[in-house]
Amino acid sequence: MRPRRFLPAGPLKGRIRVPGDKSISHRSIMLGALAVGETRVTGLLEGEDVLATAAAMRAMGASVERVGDGEWRVNGVGVGALLQPEGPVDMGNSGTSTRLLMGLVASHPINVSFTGDASLSKRPMGRVIDPLSEMGASFEASEGGRLPLIVRGASPAVPITYRLPVASAQVKSAILLAGLNTPGETTVIEPVPTRDHSERMLKGFGADLTVTVEADGTRVITIKGEAELKPQVIDVPGDPSSAAFFIVAALVTPGSEVVIENVGLNPTRAGLVEVLRQMGGQIEFLNEREVGGEPVADLLVRHSALKGIEVDPAIAPAMIDEFPVLFVAASLAEGVTVTSGLDELRVKESDRLAAMAAALTLAGAQIEEREDGLVITGTGGTPLPGTATDAQVTTHLDHRIAMSMAVAGLVSSGGVEVDDTRPIATSFPNFEDLLASLAG
Structure with a gap:
């Protein structure tokens, strides 16, 4: 186990590249x-x-x-x-x-x-x-x-x-x-x-x-x-599922402005950006181009006041891996976000619905777990309290739970303690270094 407490951060600023898709x-x-x-x-x-x-x-x-x-x-x-x-x-x-x-x-x-x-x-x-x-x-x-x-x-x-x-x-x-x-x-x-x-x-x-x-x-x-x-x-474009953590981090951290370079925007993968824009997120595509049959762009993301929405279940296949970090964004939005049709999340690296409901609740968010989704009442931009000094979020060896809750820690009052950061290496070996570079 390699636990870590992710602490509140000031504005995130800079340009980064995420690992290949x-x-x-x-x-x-x-x-x-x-x-x-x-x-x-x-x-x-x-x-x-x-x-x-x-x-x-x-x-x-x-x-x-x-x-x-x-x-x-x-x-x-x-x-x-x-x-x-x-x-x-x-x-x-x-x-x-x-x-x-x-x-x-x-x-x-x-x-x-x-x-x-x-x-x-x-x-x-x-x-x-x-x-x-x-x-x-x-x-x-x-x-x-x-x-x-x-x-x-x-x-x-x-x-x-x-x-x-x-x-x-x-x-x-x-x-x-x-x-x-x-x-x-x-x-x-x-x-x-x-x-x-x-x-x-x-x-x-x-x-x-x-x-x-x-x-x-x-x-x-x-x-x-x-x-x-x-x-x-083949020149592999940046992974939109990895970019997702930095998109949400920039949207929810006040004063942030981040450019994420060379992100793959395959339409069957771009559901998260669409949903975050519906919630009021400012995400611009710069330098749009095509590489090896795949659409690619640089993303400019600015801090935004997000609003809760009902997420259309039809978009789920285009963002199935991004729901854990969307739940973090929803917990800081104004109003209620409703997700449904997400049975698939129960058989990922962990039961991601149960794991994220438990993790965000531990960090002070207001979550209702349903059979096929979560209903999240957001704080309206107020930081989450964070986890108590003797409490740890259980990641269940799931890299996306660990990284999503790291983002939650950035916009919490007291930080969020994750029980094990080792699984992050399965998809994003330099995640913690990139996060530190933007918060620098």
């Missing part, structure tokens, strides 16, 4: 490992989750190396040529890597045993196991479809048409990645749009993939298997 970082390594030739990646998020992906692809035959000043070079084995790992593949805390790699392995003639840490081993994998089983893969999972589990790939796998029962970019991506080495056409029907990094990047690497949007907004994604992927040069 986690979703794009994972996929850069995975797709590079399946391309024939050398893929070069700059701006990769070098957190524990992405490093677990790199180690897994090495175990399956790819060369993944960091060279010089932060450039990564991935020499792939080609679609269909993944090798049998010599032992279990440890995914650490990364649910994304695990689910996506289960898809990759499902259509290769190899057997892979996936293990993970205590937190990951509690997370259900059944939603991925079901469609991949339809494609011919078989699974030996722990009770409840959890890790450790063994994937026995099918050769050849069977193409399927699968309608997602629940909005999930990870399930969609696992099926599409399995479809890469499956003869024929594999189709995913997505009633509610989710993050589309997999589709953008698969096309960028040369996969034969089409997306059609029906009149009711349903997306139909079809991939033709056994196409050769071509190596790419």
Whole structure:
């Protein structure tokens, strides 16, 4: 355990860059490992989750190396040529890597045993196991479809048409990645749009993939298997989920003005900015551009008087990882913020609804926990009292709980004590240093 009390801060000022986007970082390594030739990646998020992906692809035959000043070079084995790992593949805390790699392995003639840490081993994998089983893969999972589990790939796998029962970019991506080495056409029907990094990047690497949007907004994604992927040069934009903590910190800390450079603004990820603007947040896009098929901009964020709103549940998939820090913003807004349709948050790295309700209540916020969301009555800008000297927020080994409550500490009277800051390294190794640089 590494506890820390995050203390109240004066105005946050300055320019920062947040680490590379986690979703794009994972996929850069995975797709590079399946391309024939050398893929070069700059701006990769070098957190524990992405490093677990790199180690897994090495175990399956790819060369993944960091060279010089932060450039990564991935020499792939080609679609269909993944090798049998010599032992279990440890995914650490990364649910994304695990689910996506289960898809990759499902259509290769190899057997892979996936293990993970205590937190990951509690997370259900059944939603991925079901469609991949339809494609011919078989699974030996722990009770409840959890890790450790063994994937026995099918050769050849069977193409399927699968309608997602629940909005999930990870399930969609696992099926599409399995479809890469499956003869024929594999189709995913997505009633509610989710993050589309997999589709953008698969096309960028040369996969034969089409997306059609029906009149009711349903997306139909079809991939033709056994196409050769071509190596790419990728500059990973800043992760909007990491930028979220600094966006909220600047909005709620009086006198703040912060520029966050090079942030990815993929529309399937930009829900938080939209909701914060609805609450009255001043967030400007500067230097808008496109990098590798992804929209990117610098964000200028100024302290703003936020107002509580009812958050439309339809926007949840575009900001599912940002709700913990939105709850912090809502606790300092004027009036009531209502969130619903967030059942997904109960099966993240922790039960994020219960964990954030308990954490913010401990810090003095007024929270009502419902089955599928939180109702938060804000202070109208008055600082939260903070945690008592003998009390600690329980993070449940969840990096986003730890960072969200660090932001709450900035705008509290007495600070907020977090029980363990170590999990922050999974996605944002220099978070505390960047925070200190702005508060300097």
